[in-house]
Amino acid sequence: MHKKLFIPGPVEVHPDILAAMATPMVGHRTKEYAELHGRVTSRLKQLMFTDDRVFLATSSAFGVMEGAIRNLVGSRCANFCNGAFSDKWHDVTLRCGKQADAIRFDWGKPVTPEAVERALATGKYDSMTMIHNETxxxxxxxxxxxxxxxxxFPEVMFIVDTVSSMSALKIPVKEMGIDSCIFGVQKAFALPPGLTVFSASEKALQRAAGMEGRGYYFDYIEFAANDDKDNTPSTPCISQIYAMDKQLDRIFAEGLETRWTRHRNLADYVRNWVMSRGFELFPAAAVCSQTLTCTRNTRGVDLAALKKKLGERGFAIDDGYGKIKGTTFRIAHMGDMTRGDLDGLFSAIIEILPELA
Ligand SMILES: Cc1ncc(COP(=O)(O)O)c(C=O)c1O
Incomplete structure (x- = not known):
């Protein structure tokens, strides 16, 4: 039985997208591929509100997150860390042999502008990383x-992971001055995993051009040279790019404003529902994500049992990540999800909860 996915990625994929992935293959050094690539990247630029370069990488997000470090971190990086994925990005930065400091916040707290200003004002850093939406x-x-x-701090590279937020709300990459904005597609884009999108500002490309040891697979300069021909340095995941093409049709047909509003309404709906059932939100209300709700298990429910019983009814939720596994649970409300989907999940939870008491 297929379990309907309410985990924060991968999320449920629409049948039209799965069908698009079955499109017959083309060679990637052909006019047909270049047309597909050009159409997809130009619409991604529209969605990201940027005219910077936008590249397609065949990899999960962390491939490019590591690539950004290798291309853009020179003297020292400030890694802002407020959860498992940002902690890991700091570790990746060190593993790339770069000098870096973790500027830490308690889990459940946001990265703050004050802390960013304080850290960068020391003049120690030529680059920073942060995660917009800590999943x-x-x-x-x-x-x-x-x-x-x-x-x-125009000399500091502004490197942002929007893995679980891009497309769910407006993120104007150019206006915000983001030098490299990186996201995978298995979350708010509701595509199967394996494709990562990233932008590069002129400043980022200049920095990369002078960087030693940036490798090959995620070399921003190789990506730029191939982008001139609407192509990629290595063979791309063409089936997923067909899927992205289809999903961009669907996203623009829905309308960006409507999509952002849908995500905002779903987020309110889920937060209110969990609170009405006697649970508390893990983050403060003002910084709750628009794409998933992380809930404190204040009712002391056996979350492993809840997950198992939901699984038997055809629903998948997540019982917490990293050091908050078991004390929190997460419900995703991103991608193509509707209120009707959530109502199905909530009815199942209401049925199961008394069995666990
Ligand atoms: C915010 C964020 N960044 C990075 C990642 C890692 O992405 P991937 O597993 O695609 O490398 C995830 C995955 O859940 C994430 O949520």
Whole structure:
């Protein structure tokens, strides 16, 4: 039995997308592929509100997150860490042999503009990384305010993971001055995993061009040279790019504003529902994510049993990530999800909860 996915990625994939993935193959050094590539990247630019370069990488997000470090971190990086994925990005930065400091926040708290300003004002850093939407804790940091602070530090590369937020709300990459904005597609885009999209500002490309040891597979300069021909350095995941093409049709048919509103309404709906059932939100209400709700298990429910029983009824939720596994649970509300989908899940949870008491 297929379990309907309410985990924060991969999420449920629409049948039209699965069908698009079955499109017959073309060679990637052909006119047909270049047309597909050009159409997809130009619409992604529209969605990201940027005219910077936008590249397609055949990899999960962490491939490009590592690539960004190798291409863009020179003297020292400030890694802002407020959950499992941002902690891991710091570890990746060190594993790439770069000098870096983790600027830490308690889990459940956002990255703050004040902390960014304080760290960068030391003059120690030529680059920073942050995660807009920490999927492990369900916290969305105030990116616009942080972007305003970043304008005071034009020499510092602004590298942002929007893995679980891009397309669910407006993220104007160019206006925010983000030098490299990186996201996988298995979350708010509701595509199967394996494709990662990333932008590169002129400043980022200049920095990369002078960087030693940036490798090959995620070399921003190789990506730029191939982008001139609407292509990629290595063979791309063409089936997924067909899927992205189809999903962009669907996203623009829905309308960006309507999509953002749908995500905002779903987030309110889920938060209100969990609170009405006697649970508390893990983050403060003001910084709750628009794409998933991380809930504190204040009722002491056996979450492993809840997950198992939901699985038997055809639903998959997540019982917490990393050090908050078992004490929190996460429900995703992103991609193509509707209120009707959530109602199905909620009815099942209501049925199961008394069995666990
Ligand atoms: C915010 C964030 N960044 C990075 C990742 C890692 O992505 P991937 O597993 O595609 O490398 C995830 C995965 O859940 C994530 O949620």
């Amino acid at each position: 492990s804790t369900g916290v969305m940091s105030p990116l616009a305010e942080i972007a305003d602070v970043m304008k005071k």
